[in-house]
Structures are given as C-alpha cells and as structure tokens.
Amino acid sequence: MPDIIEASEAGSLEVLFDQIPSGCPGARPSFATIAPLTAVERVRAIVASWLGPQTRPVRLLLLDKSATANWALGWHQDRTVAVRTRREVAGFGAWTQKAGVPHVAPPIDVLQRMITARLHLDDIDEDNAPLLIAPGSHRMGLIRESAIDAAVATCGTAPCLADRGDVWLYSTPILHASARAAPGRRRRVIQIDFAAFDLPGGLEWTT
Template structure:
C-alpha cells in the first residue's frame, strides 16, 4: 500500500467513524462495470419468474435478494484491494460477506424508501426464542432476525453503484452521525449521496437512510449492488449466518 493509499484509507475510516458513511472513488474500470452490469441484467431477467427472490413491478425488476444464487460471480467482482483493505481495517481479520442485495429504480417504475436503519440479518434458521435476536421473519424464503446492537455495530455495507446517481434518479439520503444513536431514530439535516458510476458507498447499517422517487422525466436506472459484511463468522444462542464468505 502506498503512502497515498494509506492517507486515503485513514480519511475513509475517519469519515466512517464520524459520519457513519464514506464515498470511495470507483476501483473498477469502465469495461469491468460494463461486464458486471450486462451479466447481472441477464441473470435478473432469467430469474424474474422466481417471485421469492426477484421483486418486480409492472414487469420491471427493482430488487433481488439471494443475489449470490442468481449471480454467483458477485462473490468475486467486489474484491478490489482498496475494498478488501478497508474491510480488514474496519472489521478485522476474521470478517466476511454475509448478504448481497440488488436494487434498481427502473425508468417509469420508480419507488421510494422511508427513513430507516438496517437492523435485520439473514440466518440459517430460526431457533428457540432469544433475548438478543428478535422479530423473526422470512424474506424471500430466508429466515431473518433483528440483530443485537453490538453485532450491528461490527458490520459494514458496501454499495457499488452501476449508474451515475443523483437526485434525478433517487439517490440515497443519509443523516450524518446517526449511527451513533444505536437502533433509535435520529434527526438532523439529510445529506444526498450523489456519486458516479462505479463509486462505492461504505456505510454503517445503523446509519439512518432513505431515498426518494426518481424524477418523472428521467430515463436513467439506479442499479446498486448492496453487500453486507460482518466482523465475525460466529453468532450466539444457536444462530448461524445464512451465508458467510471470508474476506481473506
């Protein structure tokens, strides 16, 4: 790692600690982004008939869970040295990938998302009642629970943008510093995360975030790969990650 890389990493970690998010310039080439987008588009289209994992509106896919089963290559495409180094510095040597989601706001099929924090994790199965793992649900056929606070504080999300994103196509809004309020709702001045294609948003799951609808006149997608990482491969009280792929 060069001195410049060290400085960039330090700035990113500082911003994550202070604000709960940091925007990283694209580590991908244009050709890599073209290939990822093309392969993912084909995989999503071929899997639209599976209503459990691909969510559609008027024929347009706008979200997918269990992305690894639809597009297995996603397990490798994110593995850029700058991203791996950041994950190891923030989460430690034993961290791993635990969930991959996909979101789009197709032209003329837009949607919005209210303010919230990401509190649920995907697990292998629901086990006996727990005081720490709460509110069991099924999402796309996969068991989920609300995770304990200390676990969520040791997680990091990387959002890879496959399109230029701004207010016109429903960019994410965040409340800087809201990850410090735990699971509780936060208040503050929203910050719009505009970014270029290929840029990666690193964010804590406890950061309050929302997104508005795309502008009526837009013809642009807002395609995002959303990857969640955790510091430890082990959960407690009989629970296990539905997926854990070590970063190292």
C-alpha cells in the same frame, strides 16, 4: 470511495441484474454469483481495513430503480440480518422470510459492528435517487419509529452522490432514505453487508 470498480469489471456486475424480472425492484441472489468477482473482493479488502481480516459478506441485495420499477423509501434503519436457519436466541426476534431466507432483528450492537457497501453501476446525481443519510445517527442506537423524524432533524441530512464505479461505505444502522428516480433514469446498486464475527447461540450467517 471513488473509482473502485474498474470499467472492465462493470460489465460482469451488470450481468447480475439480468436475473431481475421486469417490474421487480431488485433481487437477493446467492453469494456464489459475486464471490469470484475481483471488484467485490477489492471492496471486501477495503472494509477489512476497518473490521479486521475475518471480514466477509453476510447479505447481498441488487437494487434496480428504473422506468418499470421505481420507488421511494422513507427514513429508516436496516434492522435485520440474514441467517441460515431459525434458532431461538436471546435478544434476537421479529423473524421474517425474505426470498426464502430467514431474517431476524438482532441486538443493536450486532448491527453497529457491521459495515454496508453500495457499489454503483450508474451515475447518481440529485435526480437519480441518491441515498440520503442522517450523519451520526448510527451512534444513536436503535431509534424508535416515533423518534426517527426528530433524529433526522438533529443530525441533518446528506445525499450520497456517486459516479459509475464509486462505492459508498456506511455503518449499517445509520438512518437513511431515498426518493424515486427521475423519469428516464436508471439506478443500479449492489448492496453488500459485511461482518467480521460469528453470531451467537448457533445462528449462522448465510455465507
């Protein structure tokens, strides 16, 4: 989605990255920090055109590749969701804590009903660690670690290039990866997971 973030809005989004200590790859701020921002509401409305009017953000990540924090990620699926409190519910397991927030791996159909948005605050060319995706892999269900390489070979790969202000949307369980950014480059991304349904068994989204 090109030019979704207007130039006048980019500064308000960049301020979010001031909270990330030098050398840290990112942060998990509260939704209160982004809720008033017009650009975020614009993205939510776009996602709602697919998921429905109840669409809301359910997880927020700030990702900042720079000279002091640079990394690569191998091929993987995002397999967890953030919740308010831990509750034992059938089909939900592998509990973890991330930045003090409980995360749990849900059944794959939960992830398949979600959309992830990536808001870009820097130009993303081939040298600036674009997200790499395996097109169509989101339709393959939960992919075993031992089967990921074969799935990528079957689906092929594509880089998600972007200009500052662009937004990429993808099905949350798609296989994806990224390389390190080239020396001297910076790659700031606001990643937001969206859903338009409630979790079962008394589990609650963090919003």
